[in-house]
Amino acid sequence: MDRIKEKMNQLRIESDEAQGKVQELQEKIKTLEQENLQKEHEITSLQHKNSQLETELEKAEGKAKELKDAADAGGNQMSQNEALQRRLQLLEDEAEEADKNLRETNDKLRQTDVKAGHFERKVSALEADRDNWESKFEEMAKKYAAVQKELEDFQAEIGNI
Secondary structure: OHHHHHHHHHHHHHHHHHHHHHHHHHHHHHHHHHHHHHHHHHHHHHHHHHHHHHHHHHHHHHHHHHHHHHHHHOOOOHHHHHHHHHHHHHHHHHHHHHHHHHHHHHHHHHHHHHHHHHHHHHHHHHHHHHHHHHHHHHHHHHHHHHHHHHHHHHHHHHHHO
């Protein structure tokens, strides 16, 4: 009788532990899914910024080409040429800065994409763990029900004696 009670207590403890582990894993999954969503939003934002920087770069390169062409055509007026040269230099500097920003944004996008893949793998692994713990929990619940039934039968048998 004491062994059965001991076994029932042990099964209850194992069942409670399994249930706690399932809840913990579900919370981890929720956290990782939220992080994954944040990373996806960040990727979208970086892609948008990337396209804007590419557009800015194209505009700056177009202006630089126009200014170079204008500088070549206006060889007679030295002051105008110098002004255009300065403006051209400024536009080239802006183009270089836009190109640098574009490269940095692309690097961040790649890093974020790698992180997102890592988190997706983590979520998959945690879901597999959760499924494993749920199956163990169901198995323990079945064992608990069987032991409970066995105990009731045993008590009924003792009561008949």
